[in-house]
Amino acid sequence: MHHFLGRLAPFAPYLVSFLTLGVVGLSAQQAPRYEAIIDVRQVTQDRLPVTVFVPKIDRDEVTWIFPATIPGTYESQRWWRFVSDFRAIGKDGKLLNVRRSTDSQFVISGARNLQAVTYLVDDSFDERDPDRDLFPPGGTSFEADSVFVFNHAGIIGYIEGIQKADFQVKVTRPKELYGASALGIARMNDTVDVYHVQSYDQLIDNPVMWSRPDTASFSVAGATVTVALIHPGKDSWAKAYAKDLERTTKAIGRFLPRMPVGRYAFLLYLWGGDTTTIHPRRQLYGALEHSYCSFYVMPATPTPRGLSDIASHEFLHILMPLNLHSEEIESFDFRSPKMSKHLWLYEGVTEYFAHLALLRDSAISEEDFFREFQGKIHGSASIPEKFSLTTFSKNVLTPENQELYGNIYTYGALNALFLDVVLRESSKGQTGLLELIYDLMLSYGPSKPFKDDELFDEIEKRTNSAVRAYLDTHVEGDRRLPMADMFAKIGMSFRQIDTIKAWTYGFTAKFGAQGMELFPEGHNGFDIVEGDKLRKIDGVSIMIAKEDAWRKLMDPKKAESITITVDRQGQEVELKTTARYTDKQVRNSLRPDPQASAEAMALRHAVLRGTRSH
Template sequence: MKPIRYTIVPSQPAAHLFEVTVTVADPDPAGQRFMLPVWIPGSYMVREFARNIVTLRAFNDAGRKVRVTKTDKHTWQVAPVKGALTLRYEVYAWDLSVRAAHLDDTTGFFNGTSVFLAVPGHEDAPCVVEIQKPAGAQYRQWRVATALPEARGTKRYGFGEYRAQNYDELIDHPVTLGEFALKTFKAHGVPHDIVISGRVVGLDMERLAADLKRICEAQIALFEPKSKKAPVDRYVFMTQAVSDGYGGLEHRASTALICNRGDLPVTGREPMTEGYRTYLGLCSHEYFHTWNVKRIKPAAFAPYDLTRENYTSLLWLFEGFTSYYDDLILVRSGVITQDDYFGLVGKVVGGVQRGSGRLKQTVAESSFDAWVKYYRQDENAPNAIVSYYTKGSLIALAFDLTIRAQTRNRKSLDDVMRLLWQRYGRDFYRGKPVGVEEADVEALFAEATGANLAELFTDGVRGTVDLPLAALLAPFGVSLKPETDVGAKPSLGARVRGGADCTLAAVHDGSAAQKAGLSAGDVLVAIDGLRVTGANLDALLARYLPGAKVEVHAFRRDELRVVQLKLDAPEVARYVLSAADSRAAGTRARDRWLKA
C-alpha cells in the first residue's frame, strides 16, 4: 500500500486551532471514507473527538474541491476522484488533559486519536506525518517531543517528518510541542527521555532521572530477568506541569502525564514529599503498562475497534494489577521505604472499604461496565460501584501473598506476569496480535504457579466478599488493623463538597444521613439551631457523642427541610500496616516479597 501522508501545524495558537491535512494517493474508486476515533485506548469512555473538527474540505490532485458528506457523528464520505485525494480540516484543541489535544501560544500537545483521520481500507498502510512549526518569531525555540520514529532528514526533537508502520502505531505516540525541560537517562541500555512542559522553579531533573532509572530497570528486570531487554528501543515520559491536575495515559513507547508543578522535585531538597511520591507512582503505573495492556492485551483489544465501546471483564487484571505493581516497584527499587509502601497500601484499603459498592459489584462487572459506570460516576457511585483499579490492586496483593505462601516463596505473581508476557506480549507487534481470552485466565495462573487460587477467583474476582488481607499478610510478619482517632467526631455518613456552603456530595448506604432522609445535593444550613458551613461542620460535630440525636435544617433545591438525625460512630480514620520485629517469623518471606 502507498503511504498515507499527514501534515499538522499549529496554525492559530491563540485560537487553539491545529490545521491538519491527510492525503491518500490511491483512494477508494467508489468514494473514500474517513473516520475519527470516538475513544482513545486506555481511557474507557466514548469522548466524541469529532466534535472538535471545525471545518473540513476535500480536494483532488488538481486542487479542485470535492463533495464531502458526513454520514454519522465521526465519519465523512468523499465523492469519487481520479488520482490523489486530500482532506484539509481544522481541529479545536483546548482540552488540557492527557486524552485529547491542547494548543495555545505557550505549548501544544496532541494524541493522534484527536487529530488524525483514519482511512478505512488503508489501516495497514504506512503513515508519514509532517509536524510543522507555528509561524512567528515567538515560536523560534519550540521543539518536538514524541516517541514516533523520525523520517530521514528529521533531527530528534525537531520539526519535520515522522513515520509509523500503520494507523494504529501513528495514534499510539502522543506529541508535545513547545519549550520544555529535557533529560535523558538509560535503563538497561535503552534511552529514556524526560520531558517537562510548564513553568517549574528549581526543577531537579537529575534526581528525577535517577529515580526513574531505578523504577524502569526494576520493571524491565521483572519481565526479562535474564536478558534485561526492554520492549522498546526508546521511551518518552512527557509531563505537563500545572497548578492543579493529575493523570496519565499509557502508550506503546511513551506516556502522557499531567501533575501539580509542586509535586516535582526541587534541587537541594532531599526529603521525599508525598506529592513527589505520588508522581513517581504515576510514572511507574504508566511505564508498567508498556507490558501490561500495550502488549499483553485482553482479546477484546486485539485489535481495538475505535468506532465503539470495546467490552472486557479483565480490566481488574490490566489496570488493577498495574496499580499493584506501580507502588510495589517503588519499594523494590529502593525509591521509597517499606513504611512508605505500607502507608500507600493502607490508603488503598481504606478507600475500598469506605464504599459499599464493593459489596454489590464485582471487579469483573466493574471492568465490563467501565464505559457507563466507572468513567461516568455520579453521587451514588460509592454505593453502587467498585474500582477495578483499587480493589483490583488489592486482589493482586491477595494473589501474590497466596501464591508465595502456598509455594514457600518459590513462585509469585511475578511468574504470572512473566508467563503472560512470554505467551501474549513479547511478540505482539511482530505478527498477528493475540489477546488474552477471559476464559483462559484462571488456568494460566495455575500453570504459572501451581497454586490453588480457585477461592480467590470465586470470592475476589467474581464475588463481592471482602478480601482476607489481614490473614494473608500475617505469615509475612505484617499486621493490618483499622484505626480510629481517640476522641474522633461522630459521623453523618456523608461526604461534603468543598466550599463555603455545606453541600452533601454523596450519602453512604445505611448512614445516619440516609436514614434521616438527606440526599446528595442537599445544603445543610443548621444543626440544632447553629449555622453550618463547609468550614465549621467538623467542629460542630465534635461537640456531640456518637448516637446523639440532632435537628438538621437543610435546603433541597429551594425547599427547606427539617430532619431528626442520630449520629453514627466515628469513621475508621485509616488502615495501618505494621511490620513485625526483624527477628520475628515471616521476616524472610516479607523481604522476598518486597525486595524481589
Template sequence: MAAAAQQPITYTLSFPNAVHHEADIKVVFAELPAGLFSVRMARSSPGRYALHEFAKNIYKVKAYNSVGQEITLTRPNPHQWDIPSHDGTVTITYTLFGDRADGTYNGISEEHVHLNMPATLMYGLGLDNRARLVQFNLPAGKNWQIATQLKKETTPNTYTAPHLQYLMDSPVEISDLKFSEWQLPAQNKTIRIALHTQAGDKAFADYTTKAKKVVAEAGAVFGQFPDYDFNSYTFLACYGPQAVGDGMEHRNSTFITSSQPLENNVNTHLSTFSHEYFHSWNVERIRPKSLEPFNYAEANMSGELWFAEGFTNYYGDLVLCRSGVNTVTEYAQNISAELNHVLNSPGHQYFSPVQMSYQAPFVDAAQSIDPVNRVNTYISYYPFGSVIGLALDLTLRTRFKIITLDTYMQAIWRKHGQPEIPYTLTDLENILGSVTRDPEFAQAFFQQHIYGLKLADYKFLLAQAGFLLRPVNPNKASLGLTLLNFRNNAAVIQTGTLVGSPLYQAGLDREDVIQTIAGKKINSYNDLAAALAAHKPGDRVNITYTPRVGASKETIVTLIPDPQLEAVPYETAGLPLTKQMKAFRASWLSSKVKSGRK
C-alpha cells in the same frame, strides 16, 4: 516483480492561531480506489475505554481533488464524512480546537502543543495498513522541540508511522522542552524524559535521578525490558497550569500531565510515572485479547482491567517502595487508601472484578448527566485490582514461599508479553496453576476473587509482613462514609447514602438536608464533629432533616464505629516484629535490582 509501495497518507499540522487553541490540519490521501471514500474522527482512544466523540472539536472541514478543486462532502453520521466521487487523490483540511492537555484530549496554546492522535487526526476507512507521514510546521520565534514515539525522519519536523494503529498510539508534546536520557545497562535501549515545565534544573535533576531508579526497579520485576520500537522509550511530561492531571500509556511512550508544578511534587508525580511505565509491559505487550485490535469507532470493553490496570496500580506503588522513592510507612499509607476504598464500599457485593472491569465504558472519563448509583454499585478496577494483586502476592509468598507475584508476572511475560500473544482470563488462570504447580489453588482463587465476590483476609495476609490492619478510630461514633456538603448553614447529602450505613437505614438520601443531630443544629463540619463526639458507637440519636421533596422529618439513627482503616507497621503500633515477619517484609519490599531476589 514486487508491487511498488503505496504513497503514505500525509498529515501537515500548523498552529497559526495557537493563542485561541486552534490547529490547521491538512491530510492527503493518494492512490485511492474509485468510488465512495469515507474519512472519520475517532470516537475512542487507546488507554481509554469510553466514547469521547472527538469529532466535536473539528470544524471548517473541506475536501479537494488532485488539482485543488473543492469537491463534495456529505456527513452520514456525527463522526464521518463521505466523498462520493474523486480522481484518486483527496485532500482534507480542517481546524482542530484543543484546550485540555491530558492523556485523552489536546492542549494547544502559545506555551505548547499537546496532541493525542485519535483526538487530532482524521483517518480513511479501509486504509489502516497504509504508512503515515506527519509534518509539523512550528511557529517562528519559539524554541520549540518535538517529542514523540513516532519515527523521526531526516527532513526537519517530519515523522512516520508504519500504519494507523501505531500512529494513533503516538502522542506528541511540542514546547520548549527539557530533556534527559540514559541507556539501559547492557542493552541498546534509550530511556528519555521530555519535560514541559517551569521547574529549575535542581528539581529536574532530582526527578531524573529518582526516575532512573523507578525504571530499573520495574525492569527487575520482569527480569528484562521490552524491545522498544526504534530502541527508545519516551516520557512526555507536562507539569503546569496549562495541564490537567492524567497519565496515559502508549507502546513506546507515555503522557504524564498535572497542573501541579514539579518543585515540591517530585514524588507525587513519580507515582503516575511509575504506574504508566509499568504499562510498557502490562497492557502494551501483555495485552488482553478483548482489546485487540483497538476499535476507534466504538467503546472498548474488557473483563481484564482488574489485571491490566489494577495489577499495574499495585506495582506502581510497590516499585516506588522498592526503589526507595517512598518509605515503608508511605507504602503502608497507600495500601490503606486502597483497602479503605474497596473494603468500605458496598460495590464488592454487587459486581466481581471482572464485572467491574466491564463498567469501564461508563466510568473511564465518560460523561453523563443523569444521577447514577455508583456510590453503592461500583469500585474502580484500579484499586480493586490493586488489592487483588496485594492479596495474591502475599498469598503466594505465604503459601508457596519462593513463588511470588513477580514470578507470576514473569511467566505471563514469557508466554504472552514477549511474543505479543494476547491473553484471556483463562490464560491468566492457567499460568497461575502452572507457576504454583497447583491448578486447584489457581481455580479456587479465580472462582472466589476474580469471578466471585469473596474478599481476601487482608488482616491475616498483612500480618505476615508485620503490618497491622486496624480501625483508625474504633471508639469514634460515625454516620458512615457519607459525603456531606456544608453550604448556606446546612449539611446537604451530596451523593446517595451507602447501603447499610446509618443514614441509608434511616431512609435519608441524596440532597436531603440534615438539620439537627441529638438536638444540636448542624451548620458546619465542626458542628457535626461536636455532635458525634458527644456519643459513642451504638448510640441511638434523633436526626431531623428536610428531604429533597416534602416537609421536615425526624428519625432515629444508630451510630456506628468510624469505618476508616489503616495498615501500620507492627513497630509503629508497638507490636513485636518477629524475625520471620522482618524477613518476609524484606523479601517483599526490598530492591530487586541489586539482589536479583524475587
C-alpha cells in the same frame, strides 16, 4: 496549475498546507500510506487546519473515523466533536459529498476518487464546554507560537478498514520550537519536522509536543530515558525533573528481572495558568501511559512535586499492556471500542507493582506500604457488594462504571496484592506475581496478544488450581475480596471498625466524582458540613500541596493547628482547628498482628521481599 488552484479556492484556510505537499501527495498516491500535513503557524483561535492525503481506495464509499476513545484513558472522548469544516477533495480538486453517520463520523461518497481530506480541529485543553472536558493528559493544546500538544486522536483520523497503513506526518512550526516524542523525529530544516509510524494504533500510542526546548536524559538498566518539559519562563528545569525520575526508574530497574524496553520518554506539560480564563470542571493534573512514553500535566514548579508516585506507575506500563495485552488492545476498535476484560491486570497489577518496587528498593518502609494499602481500602468504599473485576472492565465505558473507575487503582491494587499472596502461598514462596507476569511475557509480547477469554487458562497452566480458584471467585466472580483472611495470611490484622487513641481533627474523607469530600466524625473540630469538598490545605491548593501537608491533615501526631479551605455549595469557606488526642473510631484498621505465626511472617517476607525468609 492555475486550473487546479481555481478549484481549490473554497479551501482557503488549508491552501498553504495543501500546496506545501501537494506534489508529494499526488505522486505518492499509490503508496499504501497516509500523509498528514500540518502547519501549526496557521492556528487561529485555537483551531488548527489539518490536511491528510489518503492511500488508494477501491470502494465507492468510505467512513473517516475520529476515535470514540483510545487505550489507556477509559473515558468517552468522541473526538469528532472537536472537528469542523470537514471536506473531502477529489483527485481533480473538486469537493466530494460528505454526510454524517448515525454515530457522527464522516461518510465520503465517490471515494475511489478521493485525494485528501481537510478540516479544522479545536484543542481540548482549555475547552469551556463541560460536555467536551476531557482528561488533559490525553488531550490537545494549541498555544500560538509557544505550545502544541498532539495526542493524535484529536488531530488525525483514518479511513475505516485502513487502520494498519503507514502514516507520515509533516509539521511546519516556528523555528524556536522543539518537538519531543518517543518517536524518531526527522528535522528536515529549521521549521519542518517529519515523523513516520506503521499504523494508526502506533500514531495514537505516540504523543508529540512542541515548545521551547528543555530536555535532559539518563540511562537505566540499559534503556535511554529522555525527559522533556513545557513550562513558563526561560529557565531550565529539566535536570531537576530528570534527577527525580532517574531515582524512581532506577528503583524499578532493580525491581524488574530485566528491562523490557531500550528507550523511554517522559513528556511533561507543567501548566502555569497559561489559559487563566479557563476553569476546568474537574481535576486538571494527571498522566497517561503509552508503550514507550508517558504524558503528564502537572503544576508549574521548578522542582517536581508528587511526580515520582505517578511516574512509577506509568513507567511500569512497559510490562502491561506493552508486553502483555489482549487482542482488543492489539487491534483497537477506535469507532466502537471493544474493551478487554483485564483492566485488573493492566492497571491494578501495575499500581501494586509501583508500590512494591519502591518497598523492595527501600525507598519506602513496610509501614508506608501498608498505610498506602489501608488508604486503598478506604478508597474502595464505593464498590458494590457484588463486583466482578472482569465484568466491570469489559463495560468500563458505561456511565455507571465511569463513576467507579477510580477503584481500579484501589480495589484493583488490593486484588493484585492478594493474588500475589495466593501465588506465594501455593508455591511455598517460590513464585510471585512478578514472576508470573514475566513467564507470560515469554509467550506474548508487543505484537503477540493473548485471547481475552483464555488468559485465566494460561495462568492456571503456569500455576495451580488454588490460583485459578481465586481468579474465578474474586476476579471473574463477583465475591468481594476477603480482606481479613488475606491480610491474616501475611501477619496483618484487619478490622472494618476499630477504636484507638489517636490525634484527630474529627473528620473522615473519601474521593468522589467532585474530588475529596469531607464528613464530620467525633468532635468535628472543623465544623464540617457533610459533603464539603477540600480545596486547600493551609492556603495551598490540594493540586500542589506537598506530602508533609497531606500527612499533617490526614495523620496528625501532636496538638497542631491547621487551616483548610472547602467548597461548600459553590462557596469557598475557610475552616481552622487544632488536633485532639482522643478515642478515635477507625474504619478499615490495618495493623501488624503481634500474635502472627512464623509461617505468616515468612509468607509476608516472601510477598514483600521476593524471597522466603530463613
